[in-house]
Amino acid sequence: MSPLPLVIRPDDVLIVIDPQVDFCPGGALAVAGGDEIMPLINQIAGRFEHVVITQDWHPREQISFASNHPGAEPFSVVEVAYGPQTLWPDHCVQGTRGAQLHPALDVTHAQLVLRKGYHREVDSYSAFFENDKVTATGLSGYLRQRGLKRCVFVGLALDFCVRCSAEDALTEGFEAVVVPQASRAIDLDSSEAAAMASFAARGVVLAAA
Ligand code: VGL
Numbered sequence: 001m002s003p004l005p006l007v008i009r010p011d012d013v014l015i016v017i018d019p020q021v022d023f024c025p026g027g028a029l030a031v032a033g034g035d036e037i038m039p040l041i042n043q044i045a046g047r048f049e050h051v052v053i054t055q056d057w058h059p060r061e062q063i064s065f066a067s068n069h070p071g072a073e074p075f076s077v078v079e080v081a082y083g084p085q086t087l088w089p090d091h092c093v094q095g096t097r098g099a100q101l102h103p104a105l106d107v108t109h110a111q112l113v114l115r116k117g118y119h120r121e122v123d124s125y126s127a128f129f130e131n132d133k134v135t136a137t138g139l140s141g142y143l144r145q146r147g148l149k150r151c152v153f154v155g156l157a158l159d160f161c162v163r164c165s166a167e168d169a170l171t172e173g174f175e176a177v178v179v180p181q182a183s184r185a186i187d188l189d190s191s192e193a194a195a196m197a198s199f200a201a202r203g204v205v206l207a208a209a
């Protein structure tokens with residue numbers, strides 16, 4: 001069954017998750033087909049008045065970098081103060097080319113670029129809360145003060161930052177919609193299927209562009 005087409009309301013916000021060079025082919029944490037979704041994201045964004053972009057923005061000392069855990073391999077999991085944390089290749093390092101928004105992204109009317117993952121000791125997949133689940137980014141307040149009620153998510157990666165952001169949106173009292181066509185997954189240990197099952201269980205709605 002294909003999802004119903006997205007019908008945009010005035011109190012919707014499009015949240016474009018981490019459309020960055022390092023998450024596209026050739027980048028440090030490349031997601032297969034990551035670059036392919038940029039034209040569709042541009043097209044979808046053109047239909048929204050309210051657009052937020054998130055930007056993964058790590059210091060070199062980030063706790064989620066395998067390089068900061070001697071002997072550990074990327075894509076393994078370690079226990080940190082807030083629980084299990086997957087280790088990644090160094091990516092989206094502050095100020096580097098890989099951290100830049102993808103050159104094919106053309107969303108000039110976006111009013112907020114929200115950086116996340118800038119603390120050394122806590123990673124941040126979600127646009128709302130860091131991975132400790134308590135440190136807020138401030139996005140809920142921003143959206144509430146603007147009267148926005150439904151968050152529509154596209155971007156990278158479907159099974160990590162898009163998933164956590166959509167689920168936290170629900171926790172924060174927003175409606176949450178994901179457009180899978182305009183997202184791509186890393187798919188580590190069946191994490192794409194797990195994300196889709198979790199969306200269905202929690203009430204994250206899927207929509208077609
Ligand atoms: C992401 C892993 C590490 C994402 C960011 O954008 O999904 N995944 N950092």
Ligand code: ZN
Pocket residue numbers: 056058091092117
């Ligand atoms: Zn990251």
